[in-house]
Amino acid sequence: MKQSFLGRNALYGLLGAIAVLTVVPVATIIPAYAVDDIEGTDAPDLTAVQAKIAAKDYKGALADLRDLAQDNQQADVYNLLGFTLRKTGDFTTALTYYNKALELKPDHKAAREYLGELYVETGDLAKAGEQLASLQKLCPAGCEELSDLQKAIDTKVTQ
Structure with missing residues (x-):
């Protein structure tokens, strides 16, 4: 018993x-973070920024991201800064932030895609191809970033 x-x-x-x-x-x-390769719990919450980007409020997102960048040296923040700047037409500054994101995290797939798209938009298909090659190495079985950049390049070539 x-x-x-x-x-x-x-x-x-x-x-x-x-x-x-x-x-x-x-x-x-x-909290929800950027989908872009978050590595740790110290990453800032980018939910509000992503909502503004989804709503195409790039200027509002840019203001929030600049505040975040003052306190966070984080690849996702710099990548999204590059994205919003590119969407507002500031290609030169966008390039700076994409490169900063890739300095911090060379295998950041979203930064590679968006940098490639910047090169497509500015007509530098050779450099866009370099980003595509990097993504092919990062995603040997394929990934969304790779297919999106390939589509952007293909669209530009057929125009």
């Missing part, structure tokens, strides 16, 4: 531990 009592308590303890371990991560609220 004593053994089954201990066995039952051990079983209840184990089930309780499993319940806690499966519920706690679900109950924890995690």
Whole structure:
């Protein structure tokens, strides 16, 4: 009788531990980050910026990103700064921020795609091709960034 009592308590303890371990991560609220290669938990929350970008409020996103860049040397912040600047037509400054993102994280796929798209938009297909080659190495089985840049290059070539 004593053994089954201990066995039952051990079983209840184990089930309780499993319940806690499966519920706690679900109950924890995690802020949304940029989809672009977030590496750690020290990355800033880019949810509001991404919403502005999705709404094509590039000037609003740019203001937020510049504030974030003052406190965060983070590849996603610089990549999105480059993206918003490119969308507002400031290609020179966008290039600077894409390069900064790639200095911090050379395998940042989104920065490679967006830098390639900047080269497509400015007519430098050779440099766009270099970014495409980098993405082919980063994504040997293919990825969204690779296919998006390939599509941008193909569209430009057929124009």
